[in-house]
Amino acid sequence: MGTLQVKKNPKKYDAVIVGSGAGGGMATYVLAKAGLKVCLIEAGPMYDPAKNSNQLQPPWASPRRGRGTKFRPFGDFDGCYWAWQIDGEPYTHVDDTKWNWWRARMLGGRTNHWGRITLRFGPRDFKRRDIDGLGDNWPISYDDIKPYYDKVESLIGVFGTNEGLPNDPDGVFLPPPKPRLHEMLIKKAGTSLGIPVIPSRLSILTKKINDERGQCFYCAQCGRSCKVYADFSSSSVLIIPALKTGNVDLLTNCMAREVITNKEGLATGVSYVNKEDMQEYVVEGRTVILAASACESARLLLNSKSTRHSAGLANSSGVVGKYLHDSTGADMGGYLPNLFGRKRYNEDGVGGMHVYTPWWLDNKKLDFPRGYHIEYGGGMDQPAYGFGWNIQNINGKQVATRTKKEAGGYGKSLKEDYRFFYGASVGMAGRGEALALESNYCEIDPTTVDKYGIPVLRFNVKNSEYEIKQAKHMKETFKEILTEMGAVITYGDDGPENNYGLHDPGVIIHEAGTVRMGSNPKTSALNEWCQAHDAKNVFCVDGGAFVSQADKNITHTILALSWRASDYIVDQMKKQNL
Structure with missing residues (x-):
């Protein structure tokens, strides 16, 4: 040898x-x-x-039409x-x-x-x-x-606003982008329920800060990594x-x-x-x-x-x-029927949410010790291959279509449905603190x-009972906001049978x-x-x-x-x- x-x-x-x-x-x-x-x-x-980003590539540039693989599970264009x-x-x-x-x-x-x-x-x-x-x-x-x-x-x-919150400190912020339509509806619902909804804090340049980096031009594709270094x-x-x-x-x-x-x-x-x-x-x-x-x-x-x-x-x-x-992580979302067939305009914005909810409650009054924040999604960003969220058929009941026809189809009729439902989605994701345990x-x-x-x-x-109880609270909060918005919930309405949809550790990628x-x-x-x-x-x-x-x-x-x-x-x- x-x-x-x-x-x-x-x-x-x-x-x-x-x-x-x-x-x-x-x-x-x-x-x-x-x-x-x-x-x-x-x-x-x-x-x-x-040089290497897939920013601004059209969906048809992918041989898998953007579908994920082990190499890129979030899609073929992910950064x-x-x-x-x-x-x-x-x-x-x-x-x-x-x-x-x-x-x-x-x-x-x-x-x-x-x-x-x-x-x-x-x-x-x-x-x-x-x-x-x-x-x-x-x-x-x-x-x-x-x-x-x-x-x-x-x-x-980093863009954001100084809100004077005691445990979500103010910072050195760039101007935040304006909220999109679905985010304005979230803000309205949150305010009525006593849940704060404030501008997000994201490391994206809404204004130029030096000659080495460009300013965000609102293509909403930060997940692909930015060719002008604006994120x-x-x-x-x-x-x-x-x-x-x-x-x-x-x-x-x-x-x-x-x-x-x-x-x-x-x-x-x-x-x-x-x-x-x-x-x-x-x-x-x-x-x-x-x-x-x-x-x-x-x-x-x-x-x-x-x-x-x-x-x-x-x-x-x-x-x-x-x-x-x-x-921790748990999710819920659906569609807003009052936005079906909505008017088209560009609301791409940055590659992420324009508003979020910081933790707003006192854990001493709850049955779990640590808090969470809420991240929001939805609206009209650039279309891609794939259409779903089961909008036409929920729990076996047809809830909404452009016409009285059954869900599915192809050709002109299917495209008309795509256009009718496009832009009416809304989603919520809780991201919270788990206990650090020696075990x-x-x-x-x-x-x-x-x-x-x-x-x-x-x-x-393993998740502890504290994380499961936190996920339960997330889902109750999401349901309150979505109900207040008049949304039809199409995913994430979980119960104790699967720990209220609490994601397995590691899925949120914050190890x-x-x-x-x-x-x-x-x-x-x-x-x-x-x-x-x-x-x-x-x-x-x-x-x-x-x-x-x-x-x-x-x-x-x-x-x-x-x-x-x-x-x-x-x-x-x-x-x-x-």
Whole structure:
């Protein structure tokens, strides 16, 4: 047998960063701008939205007419490569675990596919244990991260309005787009029920902020990633500008295997498999920054075993992989008969909702401890192949057609029905906070490896009764709003038989909590600077650092925490502490 040859890059960097999504992109940007030499390792190919986006492609340009595949489950034009299943990269489950693990393989990661919903965590979100006695407080407060929320919003551009809400903080906002017709009806219904409906907060440029990025022209296709960089993605706003500094070497199609450490237990670099020649290489750096996603970073740490780190790197506490959680999610929607046959006009708007509902109630008066927000959809965006939602036949009863004919058909008659129903849809999605529990975790599967020979993750995650009760409340709220609007509900009217339609963990794609920060090294992997307690030159700047998720999408907080950690790294290097 021959000896495995591991090839070493002769260049030593100030930082080796694994993963190019929100956290890795921000770290690359800040460190490169500070003059540090960075090696960025990405498991997928190069991706520049200006060159590679499918924006403005007509539906017939797709051989599947836009239908999803494993490579793009949200449709053939979606901005993201791969998702819950990747050929040759399996993951496993314990018993009846339903965890769905989304993995993006491309420059910019999942920031090429997301709703651009950019919400700050509020003061209460960092200290939830003080409020309800559950989970743990963060080792930082809102005041610690507020300056970085300000900086992120100024850099990437976020539209919204300052509402003075105590736990949904005001920000540095661009003007929001006007609500569409169905959103005005939602606002009217919400107001009558005492449910707030306010302008959304999305990282999309409603006005020009610099010469490098264009202004949104309202094609409503942000999910495809924007050719003029008018929406935020890590590739367009962070990494491509960082590459222009000359301080970044980008390694694409390279799958990180483990973090290499020395006899003192400090990181010296990262080993990876080059997908093009399937050979293993090592790149060295003064610091190693993991930003491959909460689960992927945990996998790297758990696979990085040594004499000093027998349970995996940064895992003397035993918490790496634990406290894994995703946002909760449940949906409901239907049609508004008073909008059938509505007048045609362009209301495409941005690629996402123009209004949303922040959490508005007191959990002390409810039977579940954490809140949720409501995301809204519907109206007339650009037509695509596919038509459904069972509008003509609900529970076996015909409720509405353009004429008295039966549902279905073809040709001219079917097209007339399409036009009649088009623009009358409305949908609601709850996105809430799940409890971060030690019993929910990912670990290394002892018997399974991927096609690169790297041991894979095994998941053990379940929703608790708290999440189920939260989903029940979501559905009751959705039904109130839809009824007030006069809607006919066509999907999502679930009951206890399926946990009120609560999605399986991982479906909402907000994984967090596997490399949690904390003040006590015995119960946490990282300190308040996202720095490993066990190895001072190892950092984790993705969702893994989160102690809890809040009822907000996590990308904004990942960006802010990564910027904060990166400033700390620059400072510590200047002081020769790293």
